[in-house]
Amino acid sequence: MPALPTKLDVLHSPDIVERLKRAPSEHKGDAGKAILIGGAPGMAGALLLAGKACLYLGAGWTIIDMLDPASAHADSEQAELMIRLAKEDAVKALNQSQPDVIAIGPGLGHSALAIEWLIASLNYPRAPLIIDADALNLIADSGDLLNALQKRNQQFPGQSILTPHPGEAARLLKSTTAQIQADRSQSLQNLVALTQSIIVLKGQHTLIAGPLHSAVQCEAGNPGMGTGGMGDVLTGSITAIAAQGVRHHLDLWDAGCIAVQLHAMAADSLVQKGVGPIGLTPSETILEMRRLLNKLL
Ligand SMILES: NC(=O)C1=CN([C@@H]2O[C@H](COP(=O)(O)OP(=O)(O)OC[C@H]3O[C@@H](n4cnc5c(N)ncnc54)[C@H](OP(=O)(O)O)[C@@H]3O)[C@@H](O)[C@H]2O)[C@@H](O)CC1
Numbered sequence: 465m466p467a468l469p470t471k472l473d474v475l476h477s478p479d480i481v482e483r484l485k486r487a488p489s490e491h492k493g494d495a496g497k498a499i500l501i502g503g504a505p506g507m508a509g510a511l512l513l514a515g516k517a518c519l520y521l522g523a524g525w526t527i528i529d530m531l532d533p534a535s536a537h538a539d540s541e542q543a544e545l546m547i548r549l550a551k552e553d554a555v556k557a558l559n560q561s562q563p564d565v566i567a568i569g570p571g572l573g574h575s576a577l578a579i580e581w582l583i584a585s586l587n588y589p590r591a592p593l594i595i596d597a598d599a600l601n602l603i604a605d606s607g608d609l610l611n612a613l614q615k616r617n618q619q620f621p622g623q624s625i626l627t628p629h630p631g632e633a634a635r636l637l638k639s640t641t642a643q644i645q646a647d648r649s650q651s652l653q654n655l656v657a658l659t660q661s662i663i664v665l666k667g668q669h670t671l672i673a674g675p676l677h678s679a680v681q682c683e684a685g686n687p688g689m690g691t692g693g694m695g696d697v698l699t700g701s702i703t704a705i706a707a708q709g710v711r712h713h714l715d716l717w718d719a720g721c722i723a724v725q726l727h728a729m730a731a732d733s734l735v736q737k738g739v740g741p742i743g744l745t746p747s748e749t750i751l752e753m754r755r756l757l758n759k760l761l
Pocket residue numbers: 506507508509510511569570571572573597598629630631632641642645666667668692693695696
């Protein structure tokens with residue numbers, strides 16, 4: 465029987481969030497280089513939302529490796545994003561870029577190229593790795609990819625975080641969405657045991673736990689968050705905070721907790737202002753997250 469989760473309250477632990485404060489001499493290198501991978505044809509928007517969240521939550525460089533050739537070009541609306549076509553040789557591309565943090569999954573799809581990039585990301589040593597959406601579905605479908613994830617976690621403990629919604633959790637656990645939701649705490653522990661990763665089990669009252677951390681529960685958030693792309697924003701936000709965390713002494717667990725709470729609180733704050741719940745957009749949530757984070761520092 466898993467222990468009951470405690471309330472997630474990391475944003476009110478100034479000793480943690482304040483580590484993101486910038487010293488006057490800091491430069492973009494201190495804010496970290498993030499690479500985000502995904503955006504197959506028809507789903508480029510998922511990766512762009514994750515990239516936008518990564519940029520607005522403070523990463524030093526946000527590089528987007530887009531699988532869709534038609535969308536792999538500079539975005540004049542968001543010229544800060546470094547958008548490039550995900551090349552065939554993923555290992556070489558990652559080695560040349562030397563990212564501080566990698567996120568993979570939003571709109572990734574299931575192609576051979578998607579699998580190539582997931583293998584390369586799992587094999588890229590040490591850097592914190594955020595795994596979401598189709599990258600989770602690919603791992604659910606492949607014992608080899610699951611083994612690669614487990615092996616990575618043995619070598620580099622605490623350096624991977626998975627962010628399944630209940631549907632993705634069900635695929636990983638060979639279960640159903642209804643079964644996941646019927647006992648979210650047990651499902652969370654089963655996911656940690658299976659993957660040896662930090663797990664963010666999304667949905668109302670998101671739960672977080674890891675091999676080295678007991679479960680915590682986010683009590684913020686609202687049903688206005690049920691809009692396609694809201695999870696992509698969370699992925700990009702974890703990525704940004706983890707990228708800054710590399711030189712600001714925040715680990716991937718801290719980054720996940722900060723991002724989950726900030727994401728849900730931003731959505732609540734917008735609803736209080738009359739922006740939603742109906743029609744609340746992921747893009748608006750990104751801007752509110754930025755506002756709240758800067759207010760906290
Ligand atoms: N702009 C774009 O390009 C966007 C592209 N996107 C990309 O689309 C791809 C497919 O991803 P996806 O999440 O949309 O579909 P999918 O994995 O089939 O899961 C849906 C099922 O999961 C469940 N479920 C989910 N949440 C739940 C909850 N809170 N509480 C309970 N159950 C919940 C529920 O299952 P059910 O209840 O039906 O069994 C639901 O039907 C992926 O690559 C993604 O990145 C998206 O990011 C959107 C923006």
